[in-house]
Amino acid sequence: MNVSSHAFDTQNEVHCPFMPVFGPPSVMFERGEGTQLFDVNNKRYLDFLAGIAVVSLGHANPVIADAISAQAHRLVHVSNFFANPVATEAAIKINGLLREATGLAGQVFFTNSGAEANECALKLARRHGRRNVGGDGRYRVITALGSFHGRTLATLAATGQPAKHGPFAPMPDGFTSVPWGDLDALRAAIDPSVAAILIEPLQGEGGVVPAPEGYLQGVRELCDEAGILMMVDEIQTGFARTGTWFGFEHAGVSPDVVTLAKAMGNGMPIGACWARSDVADAFQPGDHGSTYSGTALATAAVVAVIDEMRRLDAPHLARTGGELIRTHFGAIPDVVSIRGAGLLLGIELAPGIAASDVVAAARDRGLILNAVTATALRCAPPLTVSEAEIIEAAHILTEAISAVRSAKGADQ
Template sequence: MGEGASSLFPNYGRYALSFVKGEGSRLWDENGKEYLDLMCGLAVTNLGHAPKQVTERLKEQVDTLWHTSNLFHIPNQEKLAKLLTDNSCGDAVFFCNSGAEANEAAIKLARRYFQKIVGKPDQYEIITFHQSFHGRTLATLTATGQDKVKEGFAPLPEGFVYAPYNDAEALEKMIGPKTCAIMIEMVQGEGGVIPAEPAFIQKVAELCEQRGLLLIVDEIQTGVGRTGKMFAYENFGIEPDIFTLAKGLGSGMPIGAMLGKEKLRQAFSAGSHGSTFGGNYLSTAAGIATMETMLEEKLPQRAEELGGYIVSSLKNKLAGNPLVKEIRGLGMLIGIECTQPVADLITVIQEQAVLVVSAGPNVIRLAPSLVISKEDIDRGLDVICAVLSKQAAAAV
């Protein structure tokens, strides 16, 4: 390896930026330049960068205890689990380290429930959706309804079939004797920021109830306040049997969680699943502080209000722009679909010291912190709209 070459695998297409400090909705690069962050580490820093409440809890925990085995009781786990179950439809929690691990746990729980509790070992297939994204492990990338993440990883595990999103009739036809669960995102984040239609979600819930299937909701990107409710499924008036969390739960500390209904508790008996670092003292301390702050400051409600403001502002500012096909989203997860690839546009926006990210080739994704000021929102939207207007004018 040549001098100065990276020792990292080149598996990320990185931007030519490196940050050294973060506070609130701002980041500073190694040259001291300040950026307005409207992507939040892919919907992770929902409380902004280095939020005081989480920082204080972490400092206290760092000075006390970092790790013991999950063979011992960990009080932080019990406290965070209760915060989650008290504020959701879930009854039991499994902690892990990431969204992919949480979804892997959901898949395993669904299969094991049918094999060990229901007594139907042949009922193991899970229906997911085209353009979905559920993770990078072999099982979760197979569950993902996008071929690009599967390239080069064959043979893939069996047990997944894919239905068109927002098409209840097609979904119903795909349910068969091997189906055990339907796994769905309330908003397809990586798939282009595509919200589910309420009538479709109602039908999904009805089908699961009628056919005795488990309903799994992937809340990795939508959970913990981002969509205007603490959890996105609440926007649709349903209760999943299983749902998964990660990104926003730890304010940047690595943590994932899989929540399930009481009837599923026995399926994860002692020794059936585990994680060495899952639910460790530091990550759960961050999770506790994050959840407490979300509740005390009523940030899901703020996300609903600000999300509506962002969408209406974008529609007003971009009205008549031929480059813009649609503006859509739920709460503070918003997509601007364009008529062309957006990679170059995102680079230009970055050069104006505003950070956004794509969601598929043609969608600019906005996922600001839930504590961002209205002034910062206006500043960021002005930059984005000016870039889009300039590009549209250049194309004429």
């Protein structure tokens, strides 16, 4: 059966045998190369979303593809009863990056996703709260309104978006969300039941909203005063996306726990929870686990990603690419502001222009973005994006916005 043609009906809508949680897909992509994607009809697109900040080294990156392929021929998985050299090397490299960023020695638990990385952090916070801070039963985790931490029940409860909780109530106990950027609200929420604060350094899903000046430093101080953990969710921001290896580096603070995923495998499903060694030591054998934690196959991608990102100086690529987008996209009529850091940018459109309409018009013209709020586009291309691709994307976006504006005028 030709799945590609079978999946399309005459309206060119894709019909896939998947649970209806994602809405109908509009395009079926068959292959990619760098910033480019090609659909089943061989139509070319520029991917300025990179699988939501995942494919940071570009699609079908030959270095990563070779590493995965070679590992697949050698060893894929052995279970956590045994060690494998690839996971060990990947953990050493992650510890190396985080030691450079924090000055601290740490330990790693590998997961298959971002949500599982946060799940590990949440369990670690409770374990640490009970064992290491006087055994006084600290378990509550404070997060920010507008945050996004995942879709498992615990990470959904941590996610500061009450509208997402409704259909799955009751939420697990032990989570409080306070307004983003408000240190007074955070201070007021800390009581003896609190084990940790979990925040993104820049809210991604919440609209690409950077932390206000001094916020992360204030969070660090509050955590130190209260003797609780500062846990930073770097799942979207980590691995150079914002122009530093980790988003918290912009604030010059050192968290106790850091969660990672997305770009660390360039598309291989893998995440990690890193914790300062004395914090990680709160876990005892049997406290946590996962069949697929640290498979040789997935961690081979991590080793290759870190080596390649170091070779390319990925943080520098993100900074220069981000500046180019600010220049070229900033000149587009109806783009009123650009926020974010590095190559994680929110493009705010003029009032009355719906971001979802622009996303559809851009997609039809061969540019992939997403609507991160009703009025803002998220722009997160591979860090390897070229200036020529940025200029081409700016032309497409100009046409897309103009088409949406004209259609709106015609409607009135």
